[in-house]
Amino acid sequence: MAAEILQLGLGLITQIGHREVHFRTHRSASGAVALRTADDVFLLASQCADIGVAKQGASTLGRLADLADLDSLLRRVRGGPVPLTGVEVSASFLGRRNFNRYDVEDTVGHALARRLAVRYHSRRAGEGPPRNCTGWRVTLDGEHATLMLRIADRPLHRRDYRQRSVPGSLHPPLAAAMARMADIRPGHTVVDPSCGAGTLLAEAARQQPRARLYGFDLDVSALRASEENAAGLPVGFVRADAGHLPLPDGSIDRILNNPPWGGQVSPGGLLAASTSFWWAELRRVLAPGATATVLLPGLEDLPTGIRHGLVPIHLQRVRISGAQSFLVHLAAPGKQERRKPRGRYDTPM
Numbered sequence: 001m002a003a004e005i006l007q008l009g010l011g012l013i014t015q016i017g018h019r020e021v022h023f024r025t026h027r028s029a030s031g032a033v034a035l036r037t038a039d040d041v042f043l044l045a046s047q048c049a050d051i052g053v054a055k056q057g058a059s060t061l062g063r064l065a066d067l068a069d070l071d072s073l074l075r076r077v078r079g080g081p082v083p084l085t086g087v088e089v090s091a092s093f094l095g096r097r098n099f100n101r102y103d104v105e106d107t108v109g110h111a112l113a114r115r116l117a118v119r120y121h122s123r124r125a126g127e128g129p130p131r132n133c134t135g136w137r138v139t140l141d142g143e144h145a146t147l148m149l150r151i152a153d154r155p156l157h158r159r160d161y162r163q164r165s166v167p168g169s170l171h172p173p174l175a176a177a178m179a180r181m182a183d184i185r186p187g188h189t190v191v192d193p194s195c196g197a198g199t200l201l202a203e204a205a206r207q208q209p210r211a212r213l214y215g216f217d218l219d220v221s222a223l224r225a226s227e228e229n230a231a232g233l234p235v236g237f238v239r240a241d242a243g244h245l246p247l248p249d250g251s252i253d254r255i256l257n258n259p260p261w262g263g264q265v266s267p268g269g270l271l272a273a274s275t276s277f278w279w280a281e282l283r284r285v286l287a288p289g290a291t292a293t294v295l296l297p298g299l300e301d302l303p304t305g306i307r308h309g310l311v312p313i314h315l316q317r318v319r320i321s322g323a324q325s326f327l328v329h330l331a332a333p334g335k336q337e338r339r340k341p342r343g344r345y346d347t348p349m
Contacts, residue, residue: 001021001035001037001038001173001177002016002021002023003180004035004036004037004038004180005021005023005035008031008034008035009027010023010025010027010031010032010035011023011024011025011026011027012024012025017141018094018141020139021038028076029043029076029077029151030077030079030151032151033151033152033156035156036156036172036173036176036203036206036207037173037176037177037180038156038157038173039155039156039157039173040137040150040152040155040156040157041150041151041152041156042137042148042149042150042151043073043076043077043148043149043151044146044148045064045067045068045069045070045073045136045147045148045149046064046065046067046068046146046147047064047067047144047145047146047147048063048064048067048144048145049143049144049145050140050141050142050143050144050145051140051145053095053096053097053098054098055097055098055099055103057099058097058099058103058104058107059103059107060107061104061107061108061111061138061145062107062108062110062111063111064108064111064138064145064146064147065108065111065112065114065115065147066111066115067147068147070112070115070116073149074134074149077134077149077150077151083132084116084118084132084133084134085118085119085130085131085132085133086113086118086119086120086121086129086130086133086134087109087112087113087116087118087119087120087121087133087134087136088109088120088121088123088129088133088134088135088136089104089105089106089108089109089112089120089123089135089136089137089138090105090123090135090136090137090138091104091105091108091137091138091139091140092137092138092139092140093139093140093141094140094141094142095142097140102122102123102124104138104140105122105123105138106120106122106124108136108138108147109121109122109136112134112136116134121133131153132153134149134150135149135150135154135155136148136149136150137149137150156173157171157172157173159172159202161202161229161230161231161233162197162199162229163225163228163229164197164224164225164228164229165197165225166196166197166219166221166222166225167265168196168258168260168265169196169197169199170196170199170200170258170295171320172199172202172203174295174318174320175199175200175202175203176203176207177327178200178203178256178293178295178327179200179203179204179207179208179256179293180207181293181314181327181329182204182254182256182291182293182329183254183291184204184207184208184211184253184254185208185211185253186208186210186211187210187211187212188208188211188212188253188254189211189212189214189251189252189253189254190204190211190212190213190214190252190253190254190255190256191213191214191215191216191245191247191252191254191255191256191285192213192214192215192216192255192256192257193216193240193242193245193255193257193259193278193281193282194216194217194218194242194257194258194259194260194271195215195216195217195222195223195226195237196217196219196222196225196226196258196260196265197222197225197226197229198215198225198226198227198229198230198235198237199229200256200257200258201213201214201215201226201230201233201235201256202229202230202233202235204256205230205233205234205235206233209233209234211234211254212234213233213234213235213236214235214236214237214238215230215235215236215237215238216237216238216239216240216241216242216245216246217237217239217240217242218239218240218241218242218268218269219268220239223237223239241268241269241270241271242257242259242260242269242270242271242277242278242281243269243270243271243277243278243280243281244269244270244277244281245281245285247285248285249284249285250284250285250286250287250288251285251287252285252286252287252290253287253290254290254291254292254293255282255285255286255290255291255292255293255294256292256293256294257282257292257293257294257295258294258295259271259275259278259294259295259296261275261297275301275304276304276308279301279304279305279307279308279310280308282294282305282308282310282330283305283308283309283310283332286310286332287332288332288333288334288335289331289332289333289334289335290331290332291313291329291330291331291332292310292329292330292331292332293327293328293329293330294327294328294330295318295325295326295327295328296325296326296328297323297325297326298324298325298326299315299326302328305330309332309333310330310331310332311330311331311332311333312328312329312330313329313330313331314327314328314329315327315328315329316328
């Protein structure tokens with residue numbers, strides 16, 4: 001996310017913390033909605049000392065609303081006198097506390113609603129807020145209690161293209177981060193061997209629309225979902241086994257993949273017998289010097305990829321739904337060269 005902020009020229013990175021990247025900008029706040037690796041983006045409203053673990057401390061957090069210049073913040077986000085229908089607040093904190101998130105949200109939400117003369121919509125009942133409801137966030141990190149205002153009408157991770165989902169579907173900001181790590185260039189041929197709902201390819205197409213992108217999956221329902229999610233994008237989908245792809249040797253510039261093992265999805269086809277088929281296909285179809293960016297639930301399988309000749313060039317630990325996983329960037333040996341197609345192949349290209 002920090003790299004994307006800098007590339008887009010949004011501002012100066014001031015801090016990278018737990019699940020947060022702080023940056024200072026002199027541009028319009030609305031420019032930050034272009035970020036694809038962010039779950040959400042907020043304007044800093046106010047800060048005070050963390051309240052600690054005692055439950056009575058949560059009742060003092062209303063002062064965050066009193067410290068904020070609400071009129072200035074809303075002008076920066078909304079750009080004009082847009083009528084407000086209410087206030088909604090989400091909260092999170094580090095460490096064990098003797099209160100829950102709803103105690104924090106309700107205290108701050110009622111204080112904000114009082115100052116703005118609108119209704120507060122609590123999350124306790126699980127109901128969604130109405131349109132034009134301002135979204136606020138409160139975090140407690142052990143040092144500070146922080147109040148922030150969402151710059152968009154809804155969280156950035158809610159993509160308009162995401163019409164359907166299947167088990168194991170990737171969180172769009174994570175898929176966007178993988179596509180950025182892949183460094184896809186114009187004219188590259190990009191493949192997802194087990195594409196699921198097509199999230200990786202949809203994000204890749206938005207970052208590099210001049211690439212050629214193809215997705216494969218054995219599950220017909222997954223292919224239907226991916227076709228719906230990638231409607232209007234330059235992405236093609238074909239039913240195929242990730243362990244035996246209908247692609248010629250050395251024909252692919254970039255592979256993006258969240259392989260079907262690790263919990264939510266069981267491997268099928270050849271991969272049900274051995275993950276070695278998957279590694280062998282990655283190595284076979286990658287051109288010399290080409291790369292694969294994959295999400296692995298653990299590292300115990302990585303030596304298999306190394307034995308097949310793939311070289312890890314970057315590894316990053318991430319947490320997904322509380323579980324540890326690894327983003328791994330691998331390269332096929334050799335220097336990548338321009339290739340001319342030879343012969344006829346049974347491929348979607």
